[in-house]
Amino acid sequence: MKKIGATLLAAIVGGAIAVGGFKLFENKQMDNMTFEERQKVYYANNPGEEILSSTGNPDFTQAAAAVTPGVVHIQVTMTSRGSRGGGSGSPFDMFEEFFGVPQQRGQARPQTASGSGVIISPDGYIVTNNHVVEEADKIEVVLTDKRKFEAKVIGRDPNFDLALIKVNANNLPIVKLGNSDNVQIGEWVLAVGYPLGLQSTVTAGIISAKGRRIGILDEPTQGRGYGNMGQQEQMISNAVESFLQTDAVINRGNSGGALVNARGELVGINSAIASPTGTYAGYGFAIPINLAKKIVDDFKEFGSVKRGYVGVTFTEINDALRAEKGIDDVNGLYVRDVLKGGAAEAAGLKPGDILTKIEGRVIYSTPDLQEYVARLRPGDKVKITYKRDGKEKDVSLTLKGEEAKAKTEDDKPSASATEIFNKLGASFVPASDARKKELGINSGVVVSQVHRGGVFEYFGVERGLVITEVNGKPVNNVDDVESALGSTRRDIVRITGVPEKGSTVQFNVPLRY
Known part of the structure; x- marks a missing residue:
């Protein structure tokens, strides 16, 4: 025994x-x-019950229950540096300032604001937006069960508007990573986050569009913020935008939260809203998770993003380009220049070639190329299909690193001042001396009409707004407006207006949407 x-x-x-x-x-x-x-x-x-996609009458109870514990509230304490402006407004939804929420100057003092984040690993790794944490002095993460943890930044990058933070904890609930390539237009999705200072909130909608490039990451910045422009204006270069567009309700504070499909799988990181008021108006944008996966893996391994570059400058094919170059193609990217010593030159690509496919996928616009390449690293190979002299050929490129970085044609004006003026769809009259005195301004034109089908109508710019500057230049009449539009870059018109005395709005109007 x-x-x-x-x-x-x-x-x-x-x-x-x-x-x-x-x-x-x-x-x-x-x-x-x-x-x-x-x-x-x-x-x-830890096998769990498979969540099935909804059919018939939609029922998102399983998906919401599975996802909500893994979406956290991020509370940030920061010292105002003047780049975002003071006041109590949250800086976390980029379109809050992008479409004209009043900017106020404040003295440097501690401020608090909040956003959302998604737990993707049980040992405390959380993905969120760069603009949620970029100016943070202290980051606190609050779970749905009220547990609180202080977080540190592992890596962040404004060109992707993504950040990876970490808390010191284990066995945390996570949100299952999905496949954003499989997302279909019209598919049901849920947005999960902490909007408008509320507790965990779930909203439902559909995917409205894919591959959206809205210009928000390309907009000029002063310092590290997304607010007022100044003499030390800088350009965020090499930004990658290929947003999923959804009509699920997203508001301030949703930034960094989860966009999931009906199976509870993470397909996007909510990042921005398009709105003339700063609150939900039907258009929300999320970063595809297949792009985010690579970026956060880079953050964990290297602390920064390791990007591969093709080494070309290009222009999307449009009617004007077809007429100028005598080409018949409707889709694709026209190669303007090939960077010396870059991957494209080594593979034999030349100016005048038309990039038609990447790894067999048709290239319809800039995001189709940018997003796919952004998922790769220097040294990775990628197959490009291009057309030369009417014949398509395939070539294998070996992507190069930062030394092969090239600016795109977006750095140049895309249209004449007259074309931009017409696209805005508005009429202007000089502001009277009495009106200028009343508002305390030295320059200004009044939006006298907003025409149907124009950009102003689309984004809700109203008659009566007094515009004092266009692209940083004072305007007093229609000629001034058209002249200032000549300095438009990256298809974004920067406008400063005064809706009432003591209040100034600054917003950017994208010409492509």
């Missing part, structure tokens, strides 16, 4: 050692895994 007991004890001890050794090995292996691989291990060890 003693012999049996000793044998049993030895077996138990041996099993414990084996399990312990396996756990150490497993943890070691986990350190070298991507977040997607980590999640596969997690779900292999």
Whole structure:
């Protein structure tokens, strides 16, 4: 009997050692895994009930229950540096300032604001927007069960508007990573986050469009903020935009939250709203998760994004270009120039070539190329299909790093001042001296009419608004407006207006939407 007991004890001890050794090995292996691989291990060890996509009358109860615990409230304390402006408004939804919420100057003092984030690994890694945490002095994460943790930034990048933060915790609930390439226009989605200072909130809608480029990451900035322009104006270059557009309700504070499909899978990170008022008006935008996966893996491994570059400047094909170059193609990117020493030159691409496909996928517009390449790293190979002399050819490119970075044609005006003026769809009259005196301004034109089908109508710019500057230049009459439009860059018109005395609005109007 003693012999049996000793044998049993030895077996138990041996099993414990084996399990312990396996756990150490497993943890070691986990350190070298991507977040997607980590999640596969997690779900292999923690199988749950499969959530089916809704059919018939939509029912999102399972998806909402699965996702909500993994979406966190991010509360930030920061010292006002003047780049965003003071006041109590949250800086976290980029279109809040992009479409004209009044900017106020404030003295440097601690401020608090809030956004959302998504837990993607049970050991505390959380993905959110760069603009949620970029000016943070302190970051606090609050879970749905009210637990609070202080977080540190692992990496962030304004060109993608993504950030990875981490809290010191384990066994946290996570949101399952999905595949944004499989998302279909018209598909049901849920937006989960902490809007307008509310607790965890779920809204439903559909995918309205894919591959949206809205110009928000290209807009000029002063310092690190997205607010007022100044003499030290800088351009965010090499920004990548290929947003999923949704009509699920998104408001201030939703930034960094989850966009999930009806199976509860994360397909996007909510980032911006298009609105003339700063609150929901039907258009929300999320970063595709397939792009975010690569970026956050880079943050974890390197602390920054490792980007590969093709090494070309290009222009989207349009009617004017077809007439100018005598080409018949409707889709594709026209190569303006090839960077010396870049991947494209090494592969034999030349100015005048038309990039038609990437890895067999048709290139309809800039985001189709940019997003796919942004998922890769220097040294990765990618197959490009191009057309030369009416014949399509395939070529394999080996992407190069920062040394091969090239500015795009977006740095140049895309249209004449007259074309832009007409596209705005508005009429202007000089502001009277009495009106200028009343508002305390030295220059100004009044929006006298907003025409149907124009950009102003689309974004809700109203008659009666007094515009004092266009693209940073004072305007007093129609000629001034058209002259100032000549300095438009990246298809974004910068406007300063005064709706009432003591109040100034600054907003950017994209010509492409």
